[in-house]
Amino acid sequence: MTAAEAAADLAGGIIRPLFRSGLLVEAKGDASPVTEADRAAERALRAFLTERFPTHGIMGEEYGTERGDAEYLWVLDPIDGTRAFLTGRPLFGTLIGLLHKGQPVLGLIDQPVTRERWIGVAGQPTRFTSPMGGTAACRPCASLATAELSCTSPDIFDAAGTARFDRVRQAARRVTWGGDCYAYGLIALGLVDAVVEGTLKPWDWAALVPVIEGAGGRMTDWQGQALTLHSKGEVIAVGDAALLPEIVSLLS
Structure with missing residues (x-):
């Protein structure tokens, strides 16, 4: 946990000065924008973690995977969103x-501008720190009819996924778009009840599982099964486990 926090501090020191500044932007193969902030932060994270844990593997959005068969695998997204x-x-x-043998055991969400940080460790309560205060704890919500649902964008689904997601959207009390990883942090704060998304990569969800589950929630694939490196990237996160069967049923 100490190393993960130190790594987040390092990345934040690179990212903050570049926020709302003029940046060179490229288009990746999937047309998502890449900035020097992404690359510089991931390079710093990789160097730091490799020095601290030379036998551990690293998987990152910008620079791929090194030592991917290692018992411990760090999974990095320097700027999710x-x-x-x-x-x-x-x-x-x-x-x-x-990840330890493919299972998420530690996760950290860091918002370097607002200085909010969520830290989840398997088997422990999620810890939230913020200048504004607050405590990580999901809220009860047993029905989609009373649920605040969030999704980054309707564009993340293919045609079949859109039809399946629409059944969930129509059953929910309200839907909020946008947020990327921040929306999952809001589940852990008891402000959002569910997130349903598709086409996520391991670096999009690996850090989120311990945060959500340490705050009392659940995170699975669309069949209600545990997420693995072989999952399709279809993700459900709920603050109340009682919501999960209803969402899985609507997605099936």
């Missing part, structure tokens, strides 16, 4: 996850 970052909205975060 690059579009929010580029448009000056503090709804992005640095994600640092640690």
Whole structure:
């Protein structure tokens, strides 16, 4: 946990000065924007973690996987929510996850501008720190009819996924778009009840699982099964486990 926090501090020191500044932007193969902030932060994270844990593997969005068969695998997304970052909205975060034999055991969401940080460790309560105060604890919500549902964008689904997601959306009390990893942090604070998304990569979800579950929630694939490196990237996160069967049924 100490190393993950030190790594987040390091990344935050790189990202903050570049927020709302003029940046060179490229288009990746998937057309998502990349900035020097992404790359510089991931390079720093990789160097730091490799020095501290030379036998551990590292998987990152920008620079791929090293020692992917290692018992411990760090999974990094230096800026989850690059579009929010580029448009000056503090709804992005640095994600640092640690898998042990493929299972998420540590996760950190860091919002370097607002200085909010969620830290989850398997088997322990999630810890939240913020200048504004607050405590990580999901809230009860047993029905979609009373649920605040969130999703980054309707564009993340293919046609079949859109039809399936729409059944969940129509059953929910209200839907909020945008937020990327920040929306999952809001589940852990008891402000959002569910997130349903598709096409996520391991660096998008690995850090989130310990945070959500340490705050009392659940995070699975669309079949209600545990997420693994072989999952399709279809993700459900709920603050109240009682919501999960209803969402899985609507998605099936």
